[in-house]
Amino acid sequence: MRGDQVRLNNGLIMPVIGMGTYTFKNDRKSTEQAVQLALKMGYRHFDTARIYGSEAALGGALNEAIANGIVEREEVFVTSKLWGSHHHDPVSALQKTLMIMGMEYIDMYLVHWPVRLKAWVCDPIPKEDEFEPLCLDVTWSGMEKCLEMGLCRGIGVSNFSCKKLQNLLDFAFVPPAINQVEMHPMWKQKKLRDFCRDQNIHVSAYSPLGGPGNLWGSTVVIEDPLIKSLALKHRATPAQIALSWGLSKDVSVIVKSFNQERMRENKGALDLKLEDEEILEIDSMFKEMKILRGEVFVNQSTSPYKTLQDLWDYEI
Template sequence: MKSNMARLNNGMTIPIIGMGTFSFENDYHITHNAVQMALKLGYNHFDTAQVYGSEPALGAALRDSISRGAVERESLFVTSKLWGSHHHDPVSALKRTLMNLGMEYVDMYLVHWPVRMKPWVSTPYAKEDEFENLDMETTWAGMERCLEMGLCRGIGTSNFSCKKIESLLDHASVVPAVNQVEMHPMWKQKKLRNYCKDHDIHVSAYSPIGGPGNFWGSTAVVESPVIRSIAQKHKATPAQVALRWGMSKGSSVIVKSFNEDRLKENIGALSLKLDNKDVNEIERMEEWKIMRGEVYVNQTTSPYKTIEELWDDEI
């Protein structure tokens, strides 16, 4: 198996670096052009979600490249996600995603958050009266149905704690192949990584450099003196060091940039090698979770009354 791939529990392989396509502006042409640029640079793993609004642009860019013979569908790895307002019917939600993408299947379909909302909620920010009781047994049965129908090649979770995965495994016929979570040198997810390793669940890292380009993100990771010092030592960039650290833990990293130089920089992390001293220095860095999910916590309608409940004290 190539060193830039990881093996999943269902026999699939996942490229260890992927391009995220969430954009606050969600400009179709910018996303379309960035994806085609990424393909030329060697990216073949693309991450989207129905709530991102980027599925149509991503799908069109990939189809254009496939039709020109520049890439084959089989060499691509496309992930999308089930939004909270579609927990009642994952099959219909995935069919809509496939229509948006113009594809017959996605490679991975994830439950975006352990949060269920009213069916009409279409934004990332649910109002207090838009939550419903979470019923993961029903939701996961729908995800398994998507798999049985061939609408996806694998199913998994996103933003699930050890405890939430454990509850899921109590009734799941199919073990999640992937759990996608925030993970970077300042939020190492050691407990979760160990738990997922014990259950053969691949951890995929979003915001692997701290999400500095997002309105909720931080530059703390790339501005860390430890990360900068290691980057200088290897004639690399801080972003490359952060990405290589994530890969060194057996995780795939989903990094979002639509800038050509940054896309080149990010994929360049594949050729960086960190030594034990580097890794030990990173292990000693302070921990700080950036994406806390406060919007999914309230005292009345959410199943989570506190941030600690949302993450099961893994925060």
């Protein structure tokens, strides 16, 4: 097994650095150009979601690269996600995703949040009257059907706590291969990582740099004095230090930048190895800050989550 790959519990091989394609600008041309550039740099793992609005751009760029012989379909690992308004029928939702992307299958399909919304909701910030009770057994049955039909090669979840994962494992015929969650030096997720390791579920880190440049992101990770001092010591960048720390925890990282220099910089984290003492230094950082907290999924009337602690099961 190469050091830049991980084998999942379903046998799939996945590159440990993935390129995220979320952009609040929803600019198809710039997304396609960024994906094409990433492919030339050697990126082979790409992450999208229906709610991101980037499925068409990612599919278009990948299909063009495949047609031009730049990459084979089997060399690329593609992830998309089931939005809350599609929990009632994951099969139809994934079929629509495949139509949008112009693909026969994707490699990984994730339940984006443990939140079920009314079928017509298409806004990333749902209104108070747009929630429905979460029926995770029904949702997961649909996810398993997607796998059975060959629409995807693996299924998993995103933003699930230990408790929600255990609940899922209690009835799932196919266990989730991945739990994609926020993780970075300021939000280390040790309890969740330990639980997932014991259950053979791979943790994939989104916002491994804290999400700078996103509407909800922060520069707190890459501006931390310890991270910056280690970057100076290694003649690296703060981003590379943060990513190297994440990779040292046997997780994959989803990085999102359309800037050529930063894309190259992010991939360069694979060549940086922190010393054990340095990893422990970061582990011991007192700061803990979850940036994407999910307040939009909490309300006192229609949501199953009345508080953030309900959503995260006191893991926040």
